[in-house]
């Protein structure tokens with residue numbers, strides 16, 4: 001049995017620790033991670049309208065792709081099952097001897113997995129029959145207009161007009177495009193890129209949502225070595241942050257997001273009196289790839 005999606009579990013948590021008092025800032029966290037134990041945070045919002053579209057079109061199978069620890073793969077496998085779809089996951093790299101916890105979970109949810117060597121993966125040379133009318137294809141990370149529109153609804157779970165800054169992690173940029181869509185005049189949307197050399201991030205966001213009332217700032221250089229890489233400082237921060245706030249973060253997205261925001265606060269990036277909303281976009285399942293004991297939560 002897969003538990004149902006529960007958007008009413010999403011809440012806003014106010015943070016309180018000395019750095020915030022010292023800088024006279026208010027910081028709140030929107031806990032979209034609480035929406036479902038396996039359909040991680042923003043992935044539910046990004047997938048929803050694709051799945052509804054596929055239902056309306058009478059499709060039978062959802063096809064998507066991602067890496068061996070991908071939040072998107074796990075979320076798609078489980079969310080699509082809630083809608084009674086079959087699922088096909090195209091996984092980057094060779095078939096491993098031992099499957100990652102994420103791949104096992106996707107497989108247990110019924111996802112059929114195919115392993116694609118890295119070159120073909122990069123070229124999006126996939127063994128999916130493009131003429132098969134039963135298939136509905138969702139881009140990696142749910143990048144696209146429907147993903148963006150779904151992500152905009154994350155901000156329905158707070159009083160968005162209370163905040164001067166709304167901050168989120170950037171992978172494909174779909175979520176941040178949605179935050180831009182939902183934002184109001186005078187606000188600043190801050191996107192923290194978790195990839196190295198992700199220099200077209202802003203362009204990709206603007207492709208999904210060209211005009212906006214709010215200002216967009218894409219921040220680079222907080223990737224801690226690159227996508228899904230980490231260093232001891234990041235791990236130390238994540239553990240300290242948990243001690244202070246009891247908020248668990250993942251090392252791929254939200255750990256880097258909160259680490260970056262914390263460093264920006266220390267470096268006086270935000271004017272006194274600013275009110276920040278930081279989106280906890282989920283992703284905790286990926287921490288299973290870390291050696292046991294690395295994190296205290």
Ligand SMILES: *Cc1c(COP(=O)(O)O)cnc(C)c1O
Pocket residue numbers: 040041042043071072141169170171172173174175176250253254281282283284
């Ligand atoms: C996928 C993911 C993101 C990135 O979202 P994009 O819309 O691809 O930018 C951020 N945080 C978490 C936890 C994710 O799983």
